[in-house]
Amino acid sequence: MGRRFRWFWAAYAVSAFGTWLAFDAFALIAILALDAGPTEVSVLAAAGLAVGAVVAVPLGPWVEFRRKRPVMIAMDLIRFAALMSVPAAYVLGWLSFAQLLVVAVVVGAADIAFTAASGACLKALVRSEDLLVANGRFEATTWTATALGPPLGTAAIGLVGPVASVAANAVSFLLSAAGVRAIGGREPRPARTATPPRPGAGDLLEGWRYILASPALRPLFFNTVLVSGLIMAASPLLAVLMLGDLGFAPWQYGLAFGLPCIGGLIGSRLARPLLARFGQHKVMLTAGTLRACWSLGLAFIGPGPAGLFLVIAIELGLITCMGVFNPVFATYRLERLPSDRVVRALSAWSITSKATVAAMTGVWGLLAGLTSVRTAIAIAGLLLLATSLLLPPTRPHVPTQERRPGITGKATTRMSTAPALDPAHTALLVMDYQPAILALLPESDSEALLGRMEKVIAAVRARGGTVAYVRVGFTEADWAAIPPTNRSFAPIAQHRLMHHADLDTAIHGRLAPQDGDIIVRKIRYGGLSTTDLDRRLREHGITTLIIAGISTSGVVLSTVLDAADRDYRLYVLADGVADPDREAHDVLLRQVFPSRAHVLETAELHTLLRAD
Template identity: 55%
Template structure:
């Protein structure tokens, strides 16, 4: 895959390790340090994503005009500095809910810039026929880390408190930036400088029949799944009184399924074709989350969450690398940053809106009922795969011409 990709992979691994060691850190801090309820915990997640999405609206065209590696390094440094402010303020007794929101906003905006640059940078250093292999390697790394990270993070929280894991998150971004700095830019290569705006990213996705169907489905699924994350933290850690290490185990152990899916995705594509595998994995990943509404306090509840998450995550391990590869291969190099920025901004905005709504819904009908409603709505999302048509194919060909 080449030296440049190896350093990129190291950077990705460092970032993922830090992020998942700190899994649930902000909800835990909000619940156990600041005494926040369901609406406030959901609002914390929603506010960061929404404001980050708004800031990201200007980032796609801006990233297109900048050196991608430099953008990624700056984004890592910014995220590291923002996160370090949390334990510093906590140590001084000055930590507030508002600061958590501000740090979430900064992190979300930096994530938009990093995502937009990383896709374009991957296309610069990896040959088109190796993109699926590269994305599968990233996916394998993600699920391997998640299988262990939340459990270790949960144990650290139990021993040292939730603030300690924020250090791990910050260190991951710092190490990621250092690994990216070790990549030597190829001489004679300059960043593309097209005219246009983020609306170009929206138009390209809209005019590509396949991307449009995948976009609708993934945005809806991600929004409904992520909207229940803070509610699950409230239900499991607060209402049911789970210990932190149970919480880490429940979401860490099933990630072995994600690793399995990422290892098999290349074989599935060769045997059944990308379109069929994408559709089947996309359907399988939404069948079980409704079962989370039935979780209970004892070991039976832990086993239920593990089983539900195993099905979801195994399917994601297959779906995500194929989606990332399909998107990179269908989008021209001179528009990739704008398309990825639009996709990330839309995803963040949808998650923010849905998370905020589900926080209010949980206050009205109860946390468990709100989680069940999200699971029921997920069962309808396969309908959003509809939309592949000859007309859409003609539109994207005309756009490219």
């Protein structure tokens, strides 16, 4: 996946190890240095998550339309400064519980912003087909850090003092910032084709709105949030049960949760071959169901070696299933998030998860006090079994036609009986291949698209076909003519976006037109509706259109529907169209376009072109 991904992975690894090295460090500092009681420690743990999540709410819209790597570096530096204030105050004798609370909130909010920005960065940095491998490596890194960090952090506290692991964690964020900076390369500024420069109340909720409106993401959202909340809610109760009632030594408790982390490494390595053999949906459904089946057993552990072995076995099974599920789920989620909503959706997901963990931890503490520790753990285990009902039970409907890989890495559909093309009566429509539009896609996908289209344009020209370019751009008069009732284009007019003379609205230089090509400028989605393209095509004797463009759900959809009504014979290049919304792209290619057009790959185009 290249040098740039390796730097990204290194940055993630060093910060992950630093975070787990300082696992529970604030609680230990509060107890050992500030003589805090159980109530204060609980408040510190819950408030850091809950208040940090609330503070992070406006960060999603703010981050969405900014370059992600500078945001990640800024969040790393904020976490470094906040965490380093703790050992500095400790050495000077100024450390207080209030400071720990403020630092926990700041770090919690920065964590959410960094995680959301890094998800968008990963999607832009890695090719679609490599996302699962990348997420698998991150998952393996997480479990390695989880296994090694806490015991090393505890040892450092014993040898150096209570703030040693916090200082190490702070330095890890500084190294992470350096790693992100070393990624290098040009990161384009995200285009704001329909979004106001200042986020309003609607933008703050856009992440939740998109998730809850998506039939693919909505059940997984509720499933993953509840699973993490229930597991984390039972975690402190299990510590009370093992270290208190059952009399296990601290090293045995550490062993019970450190050793099973090897399951995360095993699971992350199994994810890819399982996916290749059984498919994404079946692996996610099976692993997601199995990961909910283990925790109930923790209510029945007893003292001695047998009890310790049972805890290790249960945690090993749980973590192995999570090691398989997590990278597959993370890839599935990124594939279905449009590039202009990744940060807001991931922020909403993370905020909800952290807030749920904080709320459930408090509720389960009260539940244990009203009943018993074992009863509360058992209730969490029973509810976890029910979460499997929230997993998507069926695969989305796919027509029974030939399936083959397309640009999204998903299966696309093509008609196997596409007739040969007569270049003299055929035009290739290259639509919205403009820098401002290409910026909505991951950088790796944009480069691949441009490379394919260069070859397609050259092939059509070589065989005597017509090449027609469609681009979107607005004059002052065009903006003034857009009514406020137009939901898609009114924001463009309001904020004077996509001016026709801007360099970002020109046809991309790699696909530059030549003398004799048709060039039109449009002011709505379709390539035909607001241009004279239809007249000019008819003048050239064109009866067949080869369609390529961005986005699939915008210019391509509108043009296909309009051109079909005008009785053109249509061919849609499955790997010459793309969309920030991968789910919409996939549905259109599989279920909508085949009834109006022949859907084929660019590689097949050469065999269909024939001379008169």
